[in-house]
Amino acid sequence: MIYASGKHSLYDPVCAYQATTFVRLSLINQLKKYSMAFTLPQLPYAPEALEPHIDAQTMQIHHGKHHQAYVDNLNKAIAGTEHENKTLEELVKQAGSISPAVRNNGGGHWNHSFFWEILGPAGKSQPSGALADAINSTFGSLDGLKEKMNAAGVGRFGSGWAWLIKKDGKLEITSTPNQDNPLMEIAEVKGTPILGIDVWEHAYYLNYQNRRPEYLTNIWNVINWNKVAEHFSK
């Protein structure tokens, strides 16, 4: 209601309704923005669960600081762009043609989310069934797989990842630089990751310093083979 003086009544029901609607719409927009942003997944076990092979402090910093930074920087890189409604998988696949920030941080977010899941407390699982058969027929034995995978990890100069992938129904080992992965269209060797090992120094330096081969030898103690089998069966 507008009075002759031109002032709005504070109690005008129309104004009150408009104000409420405005507040509601702002809230909806904020919630929408919030729900579309990527968030850091929780570790599926306690940070100390992988000791002594991977120490708790490394896990806390790796997950809480490094992975969090990839999530935050990915959100910043896509906010307000045509890419902000894409899934992580879409972003990662197209990363090479979007931007270096999406490639590094989208890859970083995908790779680490995947990595936490394929690790777990020591001695809980072994490859079995179809996965064990595929490992034996491709690499001769589980040791054969470990040897080739470790060679890929040691041979990756600087920072990157060693991968066991499924390609045309078969197992294959590859490695990628930085936060690239085999899902990216720009990857040299493309395929579906079954298992991935982070060989960035931040993944092992506190405990192993420069001894990447020792980290790679020990990480096999904390592989969650049930998760690897789940990826293989897809």
Ligand code: MN
């Ligand atoms: Mn990492």
